[in-house]
Amino acid sequence: MQRYxxxxxxxxxxEATADDFSVGILNFKGKVIANVIDAFTPETGGIHxxxxxxxxxxxxxxxxxxxxxxxxxKPRDVTIVAFSQGPGLGPCLRTGATVARAxxxxxxxxxxxxxxxxxxxxxxxxxxxxxDPVTLYVSGGNTIVSAFDAGRYRVFGETLDxxxxxxxxxxxxxxxxRQCEGMSFGAKVEKLAGEGKKLADLPYSVKGMDLSFSGxxxxxxxxxxxxxxxxxxxxxxxxxxxxxxxxxVTERALAHTEKREVLLTGGVxxxxxxxxxxxxxxxxxxSRFCVVPKQYALDNGAMIAxxxxxxxxxxxxxxxxxxxxxxxxxxxxxxxxxxxx
Amino acid sequence: xxxxxxxxxxxxxxxxxxxxxxMKRRLPKKYRLPDIDxxxxxxxxxxxxxxxxxxxEAGVPTPTIFMVDLADSNIVMEFVEGKQxxxxxxxxxxxxxxxxxxxxxxxxxxxxYNDIIHGDLTTSNMILTPSGKMIFxxxxxxxxxxxxxxxGVDLHLMKRAxxxxxxxxxxxxxxxxxEGYAKVVGGKMAKKVLGKISEIERRGxxxxxxxxxED
Numbered sequence: 125m126q127r128y129x130x131x132x133x134x135x136x137x138x139e140a141t142a143d144d145f146s147v148g149i150l151n152f153k154g155k156v157i158a159n160v161i162d163a164f165t166p167e168t169g170g171i172h173x174x175x176x177x178x179x180x181x182x183x184x185x186x187x188x189x190x191x192x193x194x195x196x197x198k199p200r201d202v203t204i205v206a207f208s209q210g211p212g213l214g215p216c217l218r219t220g221a222t223v224a225r226a227x228x229x230x231x232x233x234x235x236x237x238x239x240x241x242x243x244x245x246x247x248x249x250x251x252x253x254x255x256d257p258v259t260l261y262v263s264g265g266n267t268i269v270s271a272f273d274a275g276r277y278r279v280f281g282e283t284l285d286x287x288x289x290x291x292x293x294x295x296x297x298x299x300x301x302r303q304c305e306g307m308s309f310g311a312k313v314e315k316l317a318g319e320g321k322k323l324a325d326l327p328y329s330v331k332g333m334d335l336s337f338s339g340x341x342x343x344x345x346x347x348x349x350x351x352x353x354x355x356x357x358x359x360x361x362x363x364x365x366x367x368x369x370x371x372x373v374t375e376r377a378l379a380h381t382e383k384r385e386v387l388l389t390g391g392v393x394x395x396x397x398x399x400x401x402x403x404x405x406x407x408x409x410x411s412r413f414c415v416v417p418k419q420y421a422l423d424n425g426a427m428i429a430x431x432x433x434x435x436x437x438x439x440x441x442x443x444x445x446x447x448x449x450x451x452x453x454x455x456x457x458x459x460x461x462x463x464x465x
Numbered sequence: 466x467x468x469x470x471x472x473x474x475x476x477x478x479x480x481x482x483x484x485x486x487x488m489k490r491r492l493p494k495k496y497r498l499p500d501i502d503x504x505x506x507x508x509x510x511x512x513x514x515x516x517x518x519x520x521x522e523a524g525v526p527t528p529t530i531f532m533v534d535l536a537d538s539n540i541v542m543e544f545v546e547g548k549q550x551x552x553x554x555x556x557x558x559x560x561x562x563x564x565x566x567x568x569x570x571x572x573x574x575x576x577x578y579n580d581i582i583h584g585d586l587t588t589s590n591m592i593l594t595p596s597g598k599m600i601f602x603x604x605x606x607x608x609x610x611x612x613x614x615x616x617g618v619d620l621h622l623m624k625r626a627x628x629x630x631x632x633x634x635x636x637x638x639x640x641x642x643x644e645g646y647a648k649v650v651g652g653k654m655a656k657k658v659l660g661k662i663s664e665i666e667r668r669g670x671x672x673x674x675x676x677x678x679e680d
Binding site for chain 1: 473
């Protein structure tokens with residue numbers, strides 16, 4: 125085997141599953157040397173997949189140059205290129221994949237397709253030192269409770285309809301809250317919730333290990349339109365109910381798997397109230413609570429690059445003809461030979 | 466003595482009026498607001514004790530209830546000796562496993578036929594006594610309803626439980642369950658529920674077959 129210096133071997137990761145286009149560069153030891161995120165923020169409404177993809181195509185070149193600048197390395201120093209192959213929005217994924225293919229063939233380096241959900245778990249493990257956690261992955265597109273079991277990341281519970289982040293976002297938009305630089309809908313809802321006191325009656329919907337947020341959203345919007353509640357109180361109630369549901373299901377998975385760690389990851393992980401709830405159950409079950417640092421909570425290229433490294437070290441590469449995007453790639457279907465129980 | 470610390474409730478083995486009983490206590494959850502917490506605990510305690518009773522009427526054995534204390538969210542019930550189906554299912558022969566699963570299906574059929582939804586159908590919630598009798602436990606998330614949707618969700622949960630804990634035999638187990646289920650509720654009803662299950666699965670996230678099947 126050829127000897128190599130793992131601190132001088134680099135992976136460039138491209139993330140483009142939804143509204144963020146991001147490029148991260150890590151060395152093979154797992155040190156993040158660049159992580160540049162460019163978010164697509166629509167003026168009104170949600171993410172239109174094609175518009176987001178157009179944004180990604182526009183900023184791709186700039187973001188890649190910025191990443192190389194931040195990392196202080198040259199394109200020729202890159203050993204592999206990793207990209208998010210799925211799950212996500214088709215047009216966005218395809219744009220990211222096109223950029224990755226072009227870059228890999230230009231540099232004549234291997235390409236590695238990465239599952240976005242696995243990447244969120246892996247960056248959480250890397251940045252917190254968690255080894256074998258029950259993971260709650262919460263974002264605008266996903267709500268999954270998972271743990272490693274019998275060779276795969278298994279899904280123990282998930283949303284049956286919309287993601288919790290989507291629930292909070294749509295509620296915020298219905299309430300006329302404006303998103304601004306550095307402050308997402310989730311962060312604004314959290315801030316308003318901090319001033320809420322009165323608990324509104326909202327449906328708590330846990331079905332075994334699975335969750336449902338669409339009824340909760342409808343009920344919250346209905347109360348909002350009725351004008352009988354202050355917005356602060358509704359944000360507070362929405363958070364309390366939604367997060368209690370998430371915590372209950374995570375606790376169930378924890379009790380069932382008897383793991384010793386709880387990992388909170390994904391965009392909604394930044395919420396302090398959710399962190400506090402999960403910390404409480406982790407303590408109750410003598411487990412360690414880990415939360416992903418803010419810079420790796422949202423979709424980012426670093427997590428893709430790191431997962432690409434793990435896969436590549438275990439002989440996984442994605443030939444260009446196999447690099448089609450996988451819009452509905454489930455967590456359980458991912459081969460993860462690097463994870464040991 | 467604490468025998469099981471679940472996520473939702475803790476089970477204590479106790480001596481009560483000279484009997485060996487299980488005390489199911491829904492202790493307050495610190496992470497939830499007291500208002501939400503109390504409502505959930507009281508609701509589930511009340512409904513669980515009612516459903517345990519309805520299930521017996523439907524012909525599905527459940528533990529005998531001795532006392533219900535709504536103020537503290539406690540249920541005192543019979544201690545059932547035996548093993549969880551989860552513990553033994555993987556070690557059975559294929560034939561025995563299918564027979565057991567068919568039996569499970571019949572019991573689920575009896576529940577659904579009588580509008581009872583278990584709400585947490587996993588192999589940990591079924592106990593096989595040394596004499597070979599099966600007892601269903603933990604109706605804490607159950608409901609009494611005529612809704613087809615919830616029957617589908619209930620069986621879908623069972624399927625998911627097989628897939629996560631007995632993934633090697635998931636398919637044969639679930640098929641046997643369906644066979645027993647159809648025997649009780651009738652082929653027509655079973656077909657309806659089955660249709661609902663695939664609808665729920667398609668609704669689920671990132672299922673590759675989701676778009677292929679026409680609506």
